[in-house]
Amino acid sequence: xxxxxxxxxxxxxxxxxxxxxxxxxxxxxxxxxxxxxxxxxxxxxxxxxxxxxxxxxxxxxxxxxxxxxxxxxxxxxxxxxxxxxxxxxxxxxxxxxxxxxxxxxxxxxxxxxxxxxxxxxxxxxxxxxxxxxxxxxxxxxxxxxxxxxxxxxxxxxxxxxxxxxxxxxxxxxxxxxxxxxxxxxxxxxxxxxxxxxxxxxxxxxxxxxxxxxxxxxxxxxxxxxxxxxxxxxxxxxxxxxxxxxxxxxxxxxxxxxxxxxxxxxxxxxxxxxxxxxxxxxxxxxxxxxxxxxxxxxxxxxxxxxxxxxxxxxxxxxxxxxxxxxxxxxxxxx
Amino acid sequence: xxxxxxxxxxxxxxxxxxxxxxxxxxxxxxxxxxxxxxxxxxxxxxxxxxxxxxxxxxxxxxxxxxxxxxxxxxxxxxxxxxxxxxxxxxxxxxxxxxxxxxxxxxxxxxxxxxxxxxxxxxxxxxxxxxxxxxxxxxxxxxxxxxxxxxxxxxxxxxxxxxxxxxxxxxxxxxxxxxxxxxxxxxxxxxxxxxxxxxxxxxxxxxxxxxxxxxxxxxxxxxxxxxxxxxxxxxxxxxxxxxxxxxxxxxxxxxxxxxxxxxxxxxxxxxxxxxxxxxxxxxxxxxxxxxxxxxxxxxxxxxxxxxxxxxxxxxxxxxxxxxxxxxxxxxxxx
Numbered sequence: 313x314x315x316x317x318x319x320x321x322x323x324x325x326x327x328x329x330x331x332x333x334x335x336x337x338x339x340x341x342x343x344x345x346x347x348x349x350x351x352x353x354x355x356x357x358x359x360x361x362x363x364x365x366x367x368x369x370x371x372x373x374x375x376x377x378x379x380x381x382x383x384x385x386x387x388x389x390x391x392x393x394x395x396x397x398x399x400x401x402x403x404x405x406x407x408x409x410x411x412x413x414x415x416x417x418x419x420x421x422x423x424x425x426x427x428x429x430x431x432x433x434x435x436x437x438x439x440x441x442x443x444x445x446x447x448x449x450x451x452x453x454x455x456x457x458x459x460x461x462x463x464x465x466x467x468x469x470x471x472x473x474x475x476x477x478x479x480x481x482x483x484x485x486x487x488x489x490x491x492x493x494x495x496x497x498x499x500x501x502x503x504x505x506x507x508x509x510x511x512x513x514x515x516x517x518x519x520x521x522x523x524x525x526x527x528x529x530x531x532x533x534x535x536x537x538x539x540x541x542x543x544x545x546x547x548x549x550x551x552x553x554x555x556x557x558x559x560x561x562x563x564x565x566x567x568x569x570x571x572x573x574x575x576x577x578x579x580x581x582x583x584x585x586x587x588x589x590x591x592x593x594x595x596x597x598x599x600x601x602x603x604x605x606x607x608x609x610x611x612x613x614x615x616x617x618x619x620x621x622x623x624x625x626x627x628x629x630x631x632x633x634x635x636x637x638x639x640x641x642x643x644x645x
Numbered sequence: 646x647x648x649x650x651x652x653x654x655x656x657x658x659x660x661x662x663x664x665x666x667x668x669x670x671x672x673x674x675x676x677x678x679x680x681x682x683x684x685x686x687x688x689x690x691x692x693x694x695x696x697x698x699x700x701x702x703x704x705x706x707x708x709x710x711x712x713x714x715x716x717x718x719x720x721x722x723x724x725x726x727x728x729x730x731x732x733x734x735x736x737x738x739x740x741x742x743x744x745x746x747x748x749x750x751x752x753x754x755x756x757x758x759x760x761x762x763x764x765x766x767x768x769x770x771x772x773x774x775x776x777x778x779x780x781x782x783x784x785x786x787x788x789x790x791x792x793x794x795x796x797x798x799x800x801x802x803x804x805x806x807x808x809x810x811x812x813x814x815x816x817x818x819x820x821x822x823x824x825x826x827x828x829x830x831x832x833x834x835x836x837x838x839x840x841x842x843x844x845x846x847x848x849x850x851x852x853x854x855x856x857x858x859x860x861x862x863x864x865x866x867x868x869x870x871x872x873x874x875x876x877x878x879x880x881x882x883x884x885x886x887x888x889x890x891x892x893x894x895x896x897x898x899x900x901x902x903x904x905x906x907x908x909x910x911x912x913x914x915x916x917x918x919x920x921x922x923x924x925x926x927x928x929x930x931x932x933x934x935x936x937x938x939x940x941x942x943x944x945x946x947x948x949x950x951x952x953x954x955x956x957x958x959x960x961x962x963x964x965x966x967x968x969x970x971x972x973x974x975x976x977x978x
Contacts, residue, residue, distance in 0.1 A: 534878075534905050535912075538871040542912070545867075564914065571916050572867050575908035579868075579875070581897065582932070583904050589922030599915070 336451025340442030341373035346566040358470040362543040373439035376447040441468030442475035462495040509620030509637040513590040522614035535579040563609030669784025673775030674706035679899040691803040695876040706772035709780040774801030775808035795828040842953030842970040846923040855947035868912035896942030
């Protein structure tokens, strides 16, 4: 099954209806996985090996504005800078937009503004693709459900399926080959005291793209076989922790899940190590502060940066130990 | 089954025969596992979950001299310094020596000299216990086989079973509950061009003893379930590489095995991270040099230090990149 077939399943006749508006605009938040998406069971549709669970970052994410034109190429402007048509980012995006053109000559202008660092492990492709799918929906007037938007966003980038929603989000693995049961859904709990701290330890673009790292790990990571069972128990613990507002279990499970994901990468060949010395030192600092009684945990995605997890009442203490931290209230939006 | 029962199985009536000599002296080499021993299936007898494979370090290791006296306590002198009877090291050693006393009041003087750093991940307990078992054999005149010495050394420290031998050594997991089929054996191949480089990145004693780290990993490491299969394929690859003098496969398998062992530790809770920033930077340096064509690999034990693996013809290049390295010729002895 191809991406275009999934688009047809979702849009049906709407696929052939001209845009209802002159432009479509939408925002989608970044999301931080507390239980990671790590491994695809199918490449074309981005179907994951396991379910995953994230928290969206409120007002931190990407805004997309789409308009239609008929010049030779899509026009992509990212954070005020025009992106060359031959750049990998343009090609990936235009390839994705091919799924939605009314006719082969229809072209889009895409203006994306992000307030999270690109390619520094802050899931910018997730909020990018989610905002574009939502902007397409606004432009064409499809009026899709969030579940349908989530499936379309997944075709652009797996974790984009989660950035359709705010708050806690579970992305269901599903069982079907066409992925129609593989979408994200919000967990309705609001945890007003929860805080996320973004720690940029290196703003350099990471060396190895996460999709390459994921694929290598699934293909030859000697410990990857133990990952699905780890995810399954972590999902159970996280959902319980959310329901019970049990911060310690939430933090511990998220940290342990992230370390296990990085552990599967270390077991691949060639080995994959996203940590830099600052990552190690910051982990050790978190562990030392926790020993001293501060309820503080971290998670790490496919990059060297860390995201801290803590509660509102500890914001001051966390900031005093990590003056460079950017504190996000995920339920502010 | 208790340790004393195993000693009885091996020594039989010799257990009651007075020492034949006034002193017993022996040397045992350190060993570096190319496929790690990580996890016990039985605590009392140090029976491992898997087999393992090491290379002994030739003239690098521990020399022990044992004599008998009848004062109140064993007297332990380590590298010229008297060790207090209440120190954990003394207690562990005296407890081990209880297995061999002719009568409860018999005491030993133990002089141990090592030329490898203690507790810096250079397997000093392995060569220590192996040298003591060999010195006991010399003192009492038991004339045990290396296989029997290996079983006795295992009762002191698992990896000591391998330090009875020089060269490549395989420690067989065995199947029996009494561990009588759980011993190390030399692999006769001599690989004259193989070199080991010891890189002391931190000479501080490590925070968490390897037996604690191992136990925690086996108990709750979420990826540990994948470790035995990893070992089984690595043992196969290493034995083939040794037979074929295939350095690339030897190096790759050893490095990948070490990283997978550390990955299982990251998946434990609380997480175990022996790497320090220097460890990461050195790994990255090795990877970069390898990219440039230098056949250089590393392995890492339960500590921050790395051991480099390379061939004789590259000694100069390795030394130029790592001026602090101590090059060991494992087949010099």
